[in-house]
Amino acid sequence: MPSVGGVFSEQRCRRTAAAIAAVQQPSGALPWFTGGRTDPWDHVQAAMALSATGLREQADAAFEWTRTAQRPDGSWAAEYRGDAVVDEYTDANFCAYPATGVWHHWRVFGDRGFVERMWPTVRRGIDVVLGLRAPGGQVWWARDVDGSIRREALLTGNASIHLSLRCAIGLAEVVGEAVPELELAADGVRHSLDGHPERYADKSRYSMDWYYPVLGGALPVPVARARLAAHRAEFVVDGLGIRCVADRPWVTGAETCEYVLALDAAGLTAEAHAQFAAMQHLRDPDGSYWTGLVYPDRARWPVERSTWTAATVVLAADALSRTTAGNGLFRGEGLPPGTMSPTLEGTCRCPTSR
Template sequence: MTYLSFGDRLPEGFFDGSVRRILELQRDNGAIPWYDGGVIDPWNHTEAAMGLATLGETEAARRAFRYLMDTQLEDGSWHGELGSAVPMDEEEQRFTGDEEDVPDPIRDTNFAAYIATGAWHHYLLDGDLSHLKTLWPHVKAAIDWVVAHQSPHGDIRWAADEPRTPEDDALITGCSSIYKSLECAIFIAQRLGEPSRHWAEARMRLGEALREKPHRFDRTWEPKDRFSMDWYYPVLAGVFTGQAARDRLASKWDIFVAEGKGCRCVLDQPWVTVAESAELCLALLVSGERKKAETLLSWIHQWRADCGAYWMGYQFENAVAWPDEKPAWTAAAVILATDAVIGMTPAAPLFSGRHLAEAAE
């Protein structure tokens, strides 16, 4: 097997195929589905836009943000997976009916919050304050909607309370991602001179819940601890830092990491996934384990397809790329991890640490 290490310089054109893959998936209205014929959700759509922006495809990324602005609901949320639960126009890939015609659509809090991460990342790349101001009303509406779903215990409900989502519960991975999005939202508010204390307080309570109240998560369904994201995402998001972060990653490293291959999606399957491996690189950076992050990143590139995009994952017992998909968000995750590790852009530090202390610290 050949592993690729870049030092501090990316080879010319290395991600051209990944960028082409995202651009060929992007619709005329800016929407970026998961893959050919796949659904669109605000989180993965934004991740793909961030990948494009990182490599200089600014206009394509801004079309993706315009899509978010155009499809945001009045209360600040979005429908979770456009194209499956929500009726869509085949050509334009956007919602076509009245809201009452949608059969109990899911509105995921984590998905809604991620616009703040995308907006702050984009600002770090180009420093365009006018664009940040354009996005601000949408970021504010989204984050206010998310924070409205926080319980008195600090956890944030996984989705809006609707007939299709009756489970009054919270997800470790989703809440960890929201914690990072709140950090970015607060930075945006501070940059624009807008109030953000209520968001800082919500973030502090959320961090406390994630660290100290495990009983608030997975209360009404099977625990998600067989998924690697529940293991590393609280570190990636900065909920745990320093030795606590290193201890958390060390505790399950041997069961989730396949040496020389990457990070498993679930502990009981011989399947490494590229996006999870890329995200684990970011978690390692946050914990201070740079050498491990560089090593893990070097393993990922063996799962690059001939076209230059990345397979979703690799089933190593059968020695096949599986599923037979090259998602936009997978390519973006690798791009963002590479930037964080080698420092290609001014946005590189965003995912390499927690940059905003909690109010109680």
């Protein structure tokens, strides 16, 4: 069971896992909280925490929901409430992330049969992503119900998609399938992220755009460390965690723990432990975690305890403690590397098209 000495004991981890599992619906879906929305990305994040804490039956039920909720075109709806679809548009990152969850499950449990059962679901979801690629290699954000594409590329989303593509390539190796098109797509996304920031919507006030390109060990350590150091003062609130948005006095638990994972990927172990400890003020006695805190008022906001926040705490604890066989996911352990170096200024010869 993951634990972080002096901060997050095995008993605390069990309570957090139980708090996530308590929200799971009979269908296997993992909503944000009881009665709340389910989206495919956060659902997978919560499922990975169940895997990391040994709740195999609940984790498998969550992935079965992912498999059965997939639409005929390979996509998922953006939002569900119970068994009902609330928002039908297709988010590219949501369709990519099951690959990350299935790869993590494989690393934790080593169950080839599970991978073989889930691979068609993963592959069809990734095909949706491939259908949303832009000429410059980045992936457009979404497709509406009428088929029109929301031609905006999100840096955080593409960094997450890059990790998912690499996980899909790893899964393809497990099932013995050659996927050169996924390798090309992953390299295209990475090149765009590293060499063409102009292709992405400016969301730089959000902390995720700062640290997300580091996750998955996709940057050389010196580059990763320089990126994290460059904006630390904008986002880190010492003793509390990190801001979700640079110009708002609001720290959030999931972003702080994702930052912990990025620090861990960059080998900044002491800072990773410090930030993990700093966000524990969001813990509830039942083991769940409040989403965030408006710190001038010491007010929890929104007034919700989200499964995806608790899940990211567990995944960060696993990474720091090196407990399960999946602890290296966000360091990129076991994954095909793809393009590992940022584009050097003056060497890019790709089209300037956005």
